Amino acid sequence: MNVMHRFANPTRFLRLARVIQPWSMAVALVAIVAGLVWGLVYAPVDYQQGDTVRIMFVHVPAAWMALFIYGIMAVASAVGLIWRHAVADLAAKASAPIGAAFTVICLVTGSLWGQPMWGTWWVWDARLTSMLILLFLYIGYMALWQAFDDPQKAARAAAILALVGTINLPIIKFSVDWWNTLHQPASVLTLAGPKIHASLLWPLLFMAIGFKAYFISVLMIRMRSELAARRIRGLRLAYAAADTGR
């Protein structure tokens, strides 16, 4: 709690961001390269799907990131709304495009996987439909930020929207259990533990860690630019006020 309030100060946060960014970028690079090499070259082939199963090593971590980032956005929105935490608001704003991008990657790689596997580019089952809804929620969230002139009002409106949309997250996660879907049911994060073999699980985890570190690096970059943009706006307003007060 104390930590959270400490980093409501943008300058202190920027110092933290500057420290974190190179490290997270390095972890991202190492983990993604390791995960890709392991997954795309060394992991065993599926007895039915052959080499096309290797799309999983991009598709599944991207899907995890899409949900994870929405969760981060919701938590940051809640913090910003409850405590008027300025940096939290900007963290939510900055993560939205990254989350949307991961959702698109998930949908596209899933579609590319579905064509050889299921014989169709798209199917309107529960998992795919709810991921598409997640994409629309991201886009609506970003559009709401743009729609207001006052950034503080925009932050609070967008926070309300993000919190209302959070109901979609458990729906996505459990959609494959609740409905009879074409999409594969939960194999990694189940109550009985992961159902896939270690030789496939490890590259998956490497890619997941790499994507998370990548998200953190890009988030730091975006937050620095958001804070800079906010400072520029403040300077412009002060200049305009001083100008008219002449």
Add this chain to the structure above:
Amino acid sequence: MNGFLTVLGHDVGLAYRQGGAALLAVAFFVVVVTLFPLGVGPESEILARISAGVVWTAALLAALLSLDRMFQADLEDGSLDLLAMSPVPMAAVVLAKCAAHWITTGLPLIVAAPVLAILMQMPIEGLPVLLASMLLGTPALSLLGGIGAALTAGIRRGGVLLSLLVLPLYIPVLIFAVAAVDASIGGLAARPHLLLLAAVTLVSSVIAPIAGAAAIRLALE
């Protein structure tokens, strides 16, 4: 309760006196449903197959039409400020406005739906469940739409953004309602789908006043 009823009565009376709200929604409903046979072709089997989805999608879009007027007019002439200052909780005001929207837009759509379903060659077995799904589902449309209307109140060109925000929230309502109707036509149980639809309505009746009140207070600043 008193405040809730007052706001409700005021909004319904206003819509009634201004006229055209209910008629507009029904007219739009009819026009959109009419487009589908013209576009898809008049074969009865195809129309019967898509009838539930078409009727519900058109109802969704018709409900969307009058949403941006929910808070806009009161925000512009200052009555929303007065309501905020009154002892009536803002959540009750939002709930009353959603209820007024349902009475002036949702109910006429429910009345018109069976006629349009027959036009779309829906089998007779589907009609009772269609009515049930509309009774259970249209309040959710008004409530979820109220959240979007509150968030976009006072924004320029808020109407387009409103559709973008509200339609992802409408999708579960559409899915469960159409599943219920299709199940009853196919002889399967419609009850599970109707119960899920009722659950969506109940959850939105809790979330909408809270989120809407927060958004309105934001718009009034």
